[in-house]
Amino acid sequence: MSNYTELSIAKALNKGMAKAMQNNPKVITFGEDIAQLGGVFRVTEGLLAEFGEKRVFNTPIAESGIVGTAIGLAMRGYKSVVEIQFDGFVYPAFNQITSQLAKFTYRSEGSLSMPVVIRIPYGGGIGAVEHHSESPEAYFAHTAGLRVMSPSNPNDAYWMMQQAIESNDPVIFLEPKRRYWQKGAVNLDQSPLPMHSARVLLEGKQVTVIAYGPMVTTALQAAEIAKEEGISIEVVDLRSISPIDMNTVLDSVRSTNRVVVAAEAPAFVSVASELAAAISEQAFYHLEAPVLRVGSFDTPYPPAKLEESYLPDADRILDAVDRVLAY
Amino acid sequence: MLQLLDQEGQYEVPSKYSQYGEIIDQLGEADYKKFYRDMARIRRFDEEATALQRQGQLGLWVPAIGQEGAQIGSGYAVGNKDHIFPSYREHGVAITHGVELMSILKMMRGVNHGGWDPNETRFHHYAIVLASQALHAAGYAMGVKFDGLVGTGDPENDLAVITYIGDGATAEGDVSEALLFAAVNESPLMFFVQNNQWAISSNVETTTKVPLFTRGLGFGVPGIRIDGNDVLASYAATKLHMDEIRTGKGPFLIEALTYRIGAHTTSDDPSKYRQSEEVEFWKAKDPIIRFEKFLRRQGIGDDFFEQVTQDGEDLAKEIRESTFALPDPPMENIFENVYTDPHPLVDAQRQWLQDYESSLEDNE
Numbered sequence: 001m002s003n004y005t006e007l008s009i010a011k012a013l014n015k016g017m018a019k020a021m022q023n024n025p026k027v028i029t030f031g032e033d034i035a036q037l038g039g040v041f042r043v044t045e046g047l048l049a050e051f052g053e054k055r056v057f058n059t060p061i062a063e064s065g066i067v068g069t070a071i072g073l074a075m076r077g078y079k080s081v082v083e084i085q086f087d088g089f090v091y092p093a094f095n096q097i098t099s100q101l102a103k104f105t106y107r108s109e110g111s112l113s114m115p116v117v118i119r120i121p122y123g124g125g126i127g128a129v130e131h132h133s134e135s136p137e138a139y140f141a142h143t144a145g146l147r148v149m150s151p152s153n154p155n156d157a158y159w160m161m162q163q164a165i166e167s168n169d170p171v172i173f174l175e176p177k178r179r180y181w182q183k184g185a186v187n188l189d190q191s192p193l194p195m196h197s198a199r200v201l202l203e204g205k206q207v208t209v210i211a212y213g214p215m216v217t218t219a220l221q222a223a224e225i226a227k228e229e230g231i232s233i234e235v236v237d238l239r240s241i242s243p244i245d246m247n248t249v250l251d252s253v254r255s256t257n258r259v260v261v262a263a264e265a266p267a268f269v270s271v272a273s274e275l276a277a278a279i280s281e282q283a284f285y286h287l288e289a290p291v292l293r294v295g296s297f298d299t300p301y302p303p304a305k306l307e308e309s310y311l312p313d314a315d316r317i318l319d320a321v322d323r324v325l326a327y
Numbered sequence: 328m329l330q331l332l333d334q335e336g337q338y339e340v341p342s343k344y345s346q347y348g349e350i351i352d353q354l355g356e357a358d359y360k361k362f363y364r365d366m367a368r369i370r371r372f373d374e375e376a377t378a379l380q381r382q383g384q385l386g387l388w389v390p391a392i393g394q395e396g397a398q399i400g401s402g403y404a405v406g407n408k409d410h411i412f413p414s415y416r417e418h419g420v421a422i423t424h425g426v427e428l429m430s431i432l433k434m435m436r437g438v439n440h441g442g443w444d445p446n447e448t449r450f451h452h453y454a455i456v457l458a459s460q461a462l463h464a465a466g467y468a469m470g471v472k473f474d475g476l477v478g479t480g481d482p483e484n485d486l487a488v489i490t491y492i493g494d495g496a497t498a499e500g501d502v503s504e505a506l507l508f509a510a511v512n513e514s515p516l517m518f519f520v521q522n523n524q525w526a527i528s529s530n531v532e533t534t535t536k537v538p539l540f541t542r543g544l545g546f547g548v549p550g551i552r553i554d555g556n557d558v559l560a561s562y563a564a565t566k567l568h569m570d571e572i573r574t575g576k577g578p579f580l581i582e583a584l585t586y587r588i589g590a591h592t593t594s595d596d597p598s599k600y601r602q603s604e605e606v607e608f609w610k611a612k613d614p615i616i617r618f619e620k621f622l623r624r625q626g627i628g629d630d631f632f633e634q635v636t637q638d639g640e641d642l643a644k645e646i647r648e649s650t651f652a653l654p655d656p657p658m659e660n661i662f663e664n665v666y667t668d669p670h671p672l673v674d675a676q677r678q679w680l681q682d683y684e685s686s687l688e689d690n691e
């Protein structure tokens with residue numbers, strides 16, 4: 001019998017971190033406000049009490065410093081799990097992430113590895129002021145040397161966090177902040193899917209909708225509405241953004257022949273674009289319609305009063321579903 | 328630490344600070360009243376904005392309670408050609424330069440990201456990415472110098488730039504770079520660091536091992552610490568050193584020691600990380616109460632204070648009604664001003680959204 005417990009995504013991430021820290025004394029965590037406060041989203045709540053201030057500590061407010069020192073600590077054998085407080089504040093660390101963290105293994109011809117996890121609460125839909133709603137995944141997925149992942153539910157949050165920390169490579173771990181309080185069953189025993197596997201979350205026949213992170217819930221809502229209209233949607237949760245589990249994606253595409261990719265990020269030069277291209281290259285003869293991307297607009301994230309018009313919702317996914325079905 | 332008013336509102340100029348006293352000597356009762364009125368006004372505004380946020384009318388509120396002395400004092404010392412590069416908590420500075428309070432609320436409501444024209448107000452946009460504004464200020468100050476608007480000796484001509492930075496934000500590399508750029512260019516730039524002792528949950532000790540007023544020294548930027556809850560010290564120090572900067576003396580740093588009485592924002596719960604005794608200790612040093620004591624010593628009576636309270640209530644009512652009446656921005660704003668020149672992708676997406684919305688209406 002498996003041991004299930006009901007947790008929010010935030011709590012599941014917290015428990016996943018705690019588990020990894022229990023298993024490996026070299027795992028440490030630091031960032032802005034993560035210690036006593038437990039982070040502004042309380043994902044690290046209780047870790048200071050459990051692991052002490054040598055392993056859980058606040059840093060000065062300096063993102064380049066946070067990531068740069070995690071690199072130096074990795075060279076000393078520490079596994080750092082660092083928090084960037086919000087998506088929009090990762091950019092001051094961009095050089096350390098893309099030119100340093102991502103490249104040390106290659107530069108050192110394998111003498112160094114960089115087991116650093118960068119946790120980033122990401123995405124919109126929370127009515128926030130500027131710089132608190134960004135979807136920066138494409139920058140990181142575009143950078144060789146980084147792994148990028150995003151859980152969509154508590155069970156994955158729990159297990160993927162542990163896998164990210166176990167990894168010997170740097171992982172950009174994107175946490176779907178507007179879903180932090182979404183609850184679900186977490187199986188504390190069962191060994192999870194491999195780190196970079198996608199998952200068919202909902203089986204369907206007519207159209208494959210591929211999503212990751214916060215959009216998975218939206219895709220499931222769309223599938224629910226479609227079902228009432230007699231349309232059968234298969235939802236694939238990518239889970240890993242880089243690398244992408246093309247086998248699972250292509251299996252689904254071959255069975256439905258129609259694909260919509262939905263993400264919060266602007267669609268231009270996006271992860272959705274990559275999927276559309278890869279599917280077209282690898283399953284062209286299985287497609288009955290072009291692969292459609294549903295994203296936000298190629299404009300800056302707007303003020304909160306406009307985000308509802310800006311972000312893709314279930315209706316916009318269904319609009320694309322109708323369009324692929326019309327072929 | 329430069330202090331001119333003690334907690335009892337007693338005015339005294341220590342001899343080594345006589346030059347600051349000379350600045351205050353030039354003020355009269357009308358100036359004092361203006362300082363008090365604006366500190367009280369911004370406090371009342373702050374309370375109302377907090378209430379509006381609680382009622383769902385604003386997405387977020389960022390209270391400045393406790394920092395009115397630092398802000399109103401320094402704000403009034405900034406000249407009417409100078410430029411100001413704020414952080415995001417400088418509502419008090421904003422009102423000293425004619426920024427409409429409603430434009431701050433619009434931004435916090437999520438109607439827009441900026442809300443005022445910095446060319447007009449010389450008060451630039453709030454900077455949410457910490458410390459980014461320090462470099463913008465440094466660049467602006469370089470431009471001022473390139474334009475020959477420093478050190479000509481003509482007060483009608485010369486201008487200076489001031490940037491506001493929080494204690495926590497001084498840790499960002501951008502601040503170090505701004506100090507260096509300002510120093511090597513001998514730019515007309517004032518770094519006004521409001522040390523309110525907290526950066527969300529991080530005490531200032533997380534941020535620095537040395538007093539922040541010394542942070543610029545290694546770069547060649549001298550500094551002074553002032554009592555940030557003393558509006559006269561804030562005015563005098565900012566005025567004196569901005570005047571010097573305008574004459575071409577190069578950058579300077581003021582650390583205003585103050586305290587964030589309220590939460591970091593309405594999303595924050597300070598009971599998680601600080602003791603209420605500490606807050607009480609600092610409440611006793613409230614800049615507004617202290618200045619009231621000073622004014623009463625000057626013989627200013629109840630009538631004035633009652634009028635200020637009444638004005639505050641009127642302001643609160645007006646703010647409240649205006650906020651409730653704020654229209655949502657038009658959907659088209661998503662696509663406006665992304666670029667200055669036309670852009671085909673943005674144009675296509677604007678059209679797509681219009682067509683999409685009207686197709687939804689047709690279906691209804």
Ligand SMILES: Cc1ncc(C[n+]2csc(CCOP(=O)(O)OP(=O)(O)O)c2C)c(N)n1
Nearest residue numbers: 089416455456457493494495496525526527
């Ligand atoms: C680059 C960046 N990193 C992190 C944040 C999140 N953040 C917002 S305010 C804040 C604390 C800032 O403290 P301080 O500079 O002392 O100013 P105060 O809020 O006390 O006025 C943090 C960490 C941010 N806005 N920008």
